[in-house]
Amino acid sequence: MPLITSHIELIQKVKQGEVISFATDTVAAFACLPAFSGAIYQLKRRSWDKPLILLGANFTDFESYIAGTKEEQKIWQKMAQKYWPGPLTLILPASDQLPSSIKAPSIGLRIPNHPDALNILSQSGPLSSTSANVSGDAPLTSMREIAQSFPSVFVLEQESTLASGVPSTIIMWIAAEGRWQMIRQGLLNIITT
Numbered sequence: 001m002p003l004i005t006s007h008i009e010l011i012q013k014v015k016q017g018e019v020i021s022f023a024t025d026t027v028a029a030f031a032c033l034p035a036f037s038g039a040i041y042q043l044k045r046r047s048w049d050k051p052l053i054l055l056g057a058n059f060t061d062f063e064s065y066i067a068g069t070k071e072e073q074k075i076w077q078k079m080a081q082k083y084w085p086g087p088l089t090l091i092l093p094a095s096d097q098l099p100s101s102i103k104a105p106s107i108g109l110r111i112p113n114h115p116d117a118l119n120i121l122s123q124s125g126p127l128s129s130t131s132a133n134v135s136g137d138a139p140l141t142s143m144r145e146i147a148q149s150f151p152s153v154f155v156l157e158q159e160s161t162l163a164s165g166v167p168s169t170i171i172m173w174i175a176a177e178g179r180w181q182m183i184r185q186g187l188l189n190i191i192t193t
Contacts, residue, residue: 003147003157007116011123013154019043021132021146021155022120024055024112026087026168026187027139028146030153031055031120031127034099040128043150046135053089053108055129057122062109065126067095068175076173079180085113087187091172102128110168116156131167141165 004010004020014020017036021028030040037052056062059080068076076092087110094107110129112118121127131139132146132153140146143155169186173179 002151002154003143004154005157007119007123007156010154010156011120014120014124014127019153020120021143021150021153022116023114023143023156024117025085025114026112026166028132028141028143029055029112029117029129030132030150031129033124034102034126034128037099037102037128040130043153044130044133044135046130050135051104051106051108052102052128052130053110054126055110055112055117055121056126057111057118059084059111061121061126062092064097065095065107066092066109068093068173072173072175072178079171080111083188083190084111085118086111087113087166087168088190089168089170091170091183093173093175106172108170139165139167 010020014032019030019032019039021030032039040052041048059077089108089110091106091108094104133139140149147155166187169188170183171180172183174181
């Protein structure tokens with residue numbers, strides 16, 4: 001199984017197009033460069049109609065992937081500043097810069113509040129991501145378990161702490177109504193109105 005001993009090696013692997021896994025503040029993530037998103041779908045046996053999200057280290061990482069008015073972007077940045085890094089996924093209108101493998105009218109974005117994740121993302125740039133598991137199964141809870149279940153995925157050999165095991169809260173921007181809509185109540189309790 002391809003366990004990795006350092007963040008540097010893990011970042012090299014993801015930049016080579018490999019799928020990696022690391023701890024976040026919610027559940028462990030599978031991640032890869034957006035251009036290689038198809039690998040995650042195959043790995044998880046995930047339906048192509050279920051979009052992936054992008055993880056990043058700061059809001060500016062996402063700017064080329066989202067499309068909205070200046071007023072909307074101010075609202076989105078205000079929400080991001082209040083809750084990021086943290087267990088909140090924002091679904092925003094997508095720009096035409098998304099790779100064809102994740103092309104959608106909208107894209108989920110998140111900045112995890114976890115030192116390993118932020119270290120990796122600050123060096124790799126935004127990564128396509130989802131929970132580390134087979135679609136429909138419960139998320140795996142340790143790096144060792146991920147390495148054993150998915151031997152082609154590169155994971156840190158050191159054991160990272162998974163903060164909660166509870167997925168992120170997801171809210172979506174409804175442009176026609178100029179408001180947020182709750183999609184999934186997760187770890188974070190927020191009021192969207």
